[in-house]
Amino acid sequence: xxxxxxxxxxxxxxxxxxxxxxxxxxxxxxxxxxxxxxxxxxxxxxxxxxxxxxxxxxxxxxxxxxxxxxxxxxxxxxxxxxxxxxxxxxxxxxxxxxxxxxxxxxxxxxxxxxxxxxxxxxxxxxxxxxxxxxxxxxxxxxxxxxxxxxxxxxxxxxxxxxxxxxxxxxxxxxxxxxxxxxxxxxxxxxxxxxxxxxxxxxxxxxxxxxxxxxxxxxxxxxxxxxxxxxxxxxxxxxxxxxxxxxxxxxxxxxxxxxxxxxxxxxxxxxxxxxxxxxxxxxxxxxxxxxxxxxxxxxxxxxxxxxxxxxxxxxxxxxxxxxxxxxxxxxxxxxxxxxxxxxxx
Numbered sequence: 001x002x003x004x005x006x007x008x009x010x011x012x013x014x015x016x017x018x019x020x021x022x023x024x025x026x027x028x029x030x031x032x033x034x035x036x037x038x039x040x041x042x043x044x045x046x047x048x049x050x051x052x053x054x055x056x057x058x059x060x061x062x063x064x065x066x067x068x069x070x071x072x073x074x075x076x077x078x079x080x081x082x083x084x085x086x087x088x089x090x091x092x093x094x095x096x097x098x099x100x101x102x103x104x105x106x107x108x109x110x111x112x113x114x115x116x117x118x119x120x121x122x123x124x125x126x127x128x129x130x131x132x133x134x135x136x137x138x139x140x141x142x143x144x145x146x147x148x149x150x151x152x153x154x155x156x157x158x159x160x161x162x163x164x165x166x167x168x169x170x171x172x173x174x175x176x177x178x179x180x181x182x183x184x185x186x187x188x189x190x191x192x193x194x195x196x197x198x199x200x201x202x203x204x205x206x207x208x209x210x211x212x213x214x215x216x217x218x219x220x221x222x223x224x225x226x227x228x229x230x231x232x233x234x235x236x237x238x239x240x241x242x243x244x245x246x247x248x249x250x251x252x253x254x255x256x257x258x259x260x261x262x263x264x265x266x267x268x269x270x271x272x273x274x275x276x277x278x279x280x281x282x283x284x285x286x287x288x289x290x291x292x293x294x295x296x297x298x299x300x301x302x303x304x305x306x307x308x309x310x311x312x313x314x315x316x317x318x319x320x321x322x323x324x325x326x327x328x329x330x331x332x333x334x335x336x337x338x339x340x341x342x343x344x
C-alpha cells in the first residue's frame with residue numbers, strides 16, 4: 001500500500017500492525033505516520049509537551065493559546081501550576097497559578113498592544129482577566145443582576161470571546177447555557193440563549209469565538225456540543241444559522257486564517273475515548289479530520305463522523321501556530337501533556 005493510498009483510506013486503522021513491525025504504538029506515531037486528509041495532513045509528536053510530572057503536574061489540559069512572542073500557553077486545573085508556558089519546541093519557559101481549581105477556558109486578547117488572558121473557572125463560577133504573568137486585572141462574577149440565576153452554582157462558565165471593541169462574551173456551557181454579553185468594564189449589555197434544542201438555544205454551549213473572517217460583518221460562533229453543531233449569532237445575540245457536524249462532539253472553535261479548527265472530544269455515538277480533530281474550510285465544510293474518518297458529503301450533508309485511529313483520547317482544545325502546526329490539549333486523558341501535529 002503506497003503512502004497516498006494509505007492516507008486516502010483514512011490512516012493507520014486500515015494498516016495491519018504486522019506490516020508496521022514490532023515498534024511500540026508511540027514509536028510508530030513518531031516515525032512516518034501521516035494523519036488527516038486532503039490539504040491538511042500532519043505528522044505526530046506525542047511527547048512534545050511532556051514534562052517531569054512530579055515538578056510540573058497536570059490534571060486536565062484544557063486549553064491553549066499563543067501569544068505575540070510565539071509562546072504556547074497551556075491552562076490546566078492542577079493547582080500546583082495552573083499555567084504552563086512553552087516555546088514551540090516544547091521547552092518549558094515559565095509556570096504560574098495556584099488559585100484556579102476549575103480552570104477550563106483560556107482566551108487571549110490584545111488591548112492596544114498589551115495582551116491579557118481570560119480564564120473561565122468552573123469551580124469559582126467566574127471569569128478572571130489576568131496579565132500574561134498572572135496578575136489579576138478584573139473578575140466577572142456570576143451575573144446575578146441578569147435575573148437568569150438564583151445562585152452562583154447555576155453558572156458554570158466554560159469559555160469567553162472578546163470583540164474588537166473590548167466587549168466580553170461568556171458562554172455558560174456547563175450551567176444554564178446562557179451567553180452573557182458585557183462591555184469592557186464588566187457591565188452587562190445583553191444575555192441570550194439558554195438551555196434547549198431550538199436553534200437559538202443550546203445543549204452544552206461549550207465554546208465561543210468571534211468569527212472575523214469577514215471583517216465587515218463579524219459574528220459569534222458558539223458550540224452546541226451535544227447537538228453536534230456550531231451555531232452562528234450576530235454580535236447582538238440574534239441567531240443566524242448553524243453548521244452541522246454529525247458524529248462530532250466539538251469543543252471551542254478556533255479560527256486561523258480562513259479555517260476553523262475544533263478539538264472533537266467524542267465521536268460517533270459519543271463513547272469515551274473516541275476523539276479526533278476537525279478542520280473546516282472557508283466555506284465551513286469539514287475537509288480534514290486527523291484521527292477521524294474521511295469527511296464525505298452527500299447532497300451537501302456531512303456523513304456522520306467517527307474516530308478511526310486512536311491517537312487522541314479526549315481532545316479538548318487546539319492551538320495553531322504561524323506554520324499551521326496544531327497543538328492539542330486533552331481532558332481526562334491520564335494527565336497527558338499536549339501533543340503537537342506538524343503540518344506536512
